[in-house]
Amino acid sequence: MNKLNRRQFLEGSISLATGFYGASLVSAAEGAAVKRRIERLGLQLYTMRKEMEDDFEGTLARVAELGYSEVEFAGYFDLTPIQVRKVLDTNGLVSPAAHIPWQAVRDDLDFEIERALVLGQKNIVIPYLAPSERTESHYKQLIETLNLAGESCKKAGLRIGYHNHDFEFQSIKGVVAYDLILEETEDSLVDFELDLYWIAHAGVDPIPYFEKYPGRFTMLHVKDRATDGNMVAVGNGEINFQSIFTRAELAGVKHYFVEHDNPTDAFTSVSDSYRALSTMTF
Numbered sequence: 001m002n003k004l005n006r007r008q009f010l011e012g013s014i015s016l017a018t019g020f021y022g023a024s025l026v027s028a029a030e031g032a033a034v035k036r037r038i039e040r041l042g043l044q045l046y047t048m049r050k051e052m053e054d055d056f057e058g059t060l061a062r063v064a065e066l067g068y069s070e071v072e073f074a075g076y077f078d079l080t081p082i083q084v085r086k087v088l089d090t091n092g093l094v095s096p097a098a099h100i101p102w103q104a105v106r107d108d109l110d111f112e113i114e115r116a117l118v119l120g121q122k123n124i125v126i127p128y129l130a131p132s133e134r135t136e137s138h139y140k141q142l143i144e145t146l147n148l149a150g151e152s153c154k155k156a157g158l159r160i161g162y163h164n165h166d167f168e169f170q171s172i173k174g175v176v177a178y179d180l181i182l183e184e185t186e187d188s189l190v191d192f193e194l195d196l197y198w199i200a201h202a203g204v205d206p207i208p209y210f211e212k213y214p215g216r217f218t219m220l221h222v223k224d225r226a227t228d229g230n231m232v233a234v235g236n237g238e239i240n241f242q243s244i245f246t247r248a249e250l251a252g253v254k255h256y257f258v259e260h261d262n263p264t265d266a267f268t269s270v271s272d273s274y275r276a277l278s279t280m281t282f
Helices: 006-011 014-018 028-032 045-054 056-066 081-090 102-119 136-155 177-184 196-201 207-212 241-251 266-278
Strands: 041-044 070-073 094-099 123-126 159-163 190-195 217-222 255-258
Touching (some): 045 070, 045 266, 136 190, 159 217, 255 266
């Protein structure tokens, strides 16, 4: 999939036809289908990292009060797995997944698996590559890590996954890096967590990915993009989530995590996103 010219993308390309930014062109069959909602809405806690550092327990309590039922961790702030699990249980939260740096997966996967099992998690997700790691050789190393870690995770009843930004949609020697990762990782071992803001920011339509790789995308990061390119709370931007969710669910997505990388006010941002998503049908 080639990177699309943003003007074409917004003014009449495939993305408009599938309703990514524009009006959703729903088939008659889909139109007749029963409308669905997200049953369990999650939050990626990277959004709340400052608040979590100041008050771990209080922040998770407020997240639960807002209505979120799932959380994806991005750091544990020196708490033990048992301490974290106690906070989750106290607030009626579950944690299906966590972001674990690539280096940690390589250095001590056994520990990460043990912690995930204590927390009741099913997914360990590598979230990011540093700028120096965005080379052909590093992508091949990443693919090797994902496949090897996938074997170990599978034995423990877990799944390894990868989360994108926008840089993966750039080509290296004529091949889109994201496509390379998808093609060369084992579909029986490696899942993908698609970040909807970052794929939009790259100028790429997610729908063909769902269609080409059914079952590979089990998690979404739900975050909106304004016309000026800024990240905003869900409902304040231009992404047509209803159209994406309809196709994502058919493709096997199970978890929807709200996120904002750098909100001015984290609680206001996640509250606004929750309101928009909790009433959204697709």
